[in-house]
Amino acid sequence: MENKNNVTEFILHGLTQDKTVAKVCFSLFLVFYATIILGNLLIIITIKTSEQLNSPMYFFLSYLSVLDISYSTVTAPKLIYDLLVEKKTISFVGCIAQLFAGHFFGCTEIFLLTVMAYDRCVAICKPLHYTSTVNAHVCGWLVAASWVGGFVHSVVQTLMTIQLPFCGPNEIDHYFCDVHPLLKLACTDTYIIGVSVGANSGVISLSCFVVLVVSYAVILVSLRTRSSEGRLKALYTCTSHITVVVLFFGPCIFIYMRPSTTFSADKMVSVFYTVVTPMLNPLIYTLRNEEVKNAMKKLWSRKVKRSEK
Secondary structure, eight states, X not given: OOOXXXXXXXXXXXXXXXXHHHHHHHHXXXXXXXXXXXXXXXXXXXXXXXXXXXXXXXXXXHHHHHHHHHHHHHHHHHHHHHTTOSSOEEEHHHHHHHHHHHHHHHHHHHHHHHHHHHHHXXXXXXXXXXHHHSOHHHHHHHHHHHHHHHHHHHHHHHHHHHTSOOOSOOEESSSSOOHHHHHHHOSSOOHHHHHHHHHHHHHHHHHXXXXXXXXXXXXXXXXXXXXXXHHHHHHHHHHHHHHHHHHHHHHHHHHHSSOSOOOTTHHHHHHIIIIIHHHHHHHHHHHTOHHHHHHHHHHHHHHHHHHHO
């Protein structure tokens, strides 16, 4: 395949062409992005400064917040800026960089959510062995493995896309650069690469989903021998994670576990997992977690006392 590339930039269609709707969306997404940054930073600071939040669950949660900030930053600032400009462009290099970063942080988050399900499974099913099984050393390796897995996935996706020839047109019907919209613009038959890209994303998504389902199936089976109070307490600790998994995995599976095609609903679904879910994660984990709320109250009271001195 001859790599003939005459495209130096891409024109993004953006989220909407309606100027009135665009102005409303600008204000809305600006608030969303500010909430993502502030909410996730608050969780990170609270976990790092609190002596009570030193369990593996909160260790993983702090990294989930780091990923939410990073993942949303790949697309949200560009989306917000483009809502105010007439011509929405991105350089070829910038487009490939955005594709790489989006898949890197997104896939890493998928792996981390899977690791968090394993953590909950061990904590509930093997409570006596929990501290020895999921110790600081193991936690560090699991997080590192998530980052490495996300990096490898992103490199594969990017290399398969960047080798394609782009000779025009250069208009992407999306608000950010992703694999499927770019495959539509390639000046060659992309069937094999489309299948390869789908298989890459599909195997990862399906494997992690199976691990998640098995983890929670094991949890449910183990809870049959517990008292009703014990079952409720165990399920309560899992509901936040299950909610985040559903909100993140659902849209991702819709977008990536299918042939290389695009649908009109893709942009709205993408908004959900690139902006809305990272914004909701801090609310889900704080509103349903008394330990985090109490730690935040203590952090706030310490700051108030310092300011009064």
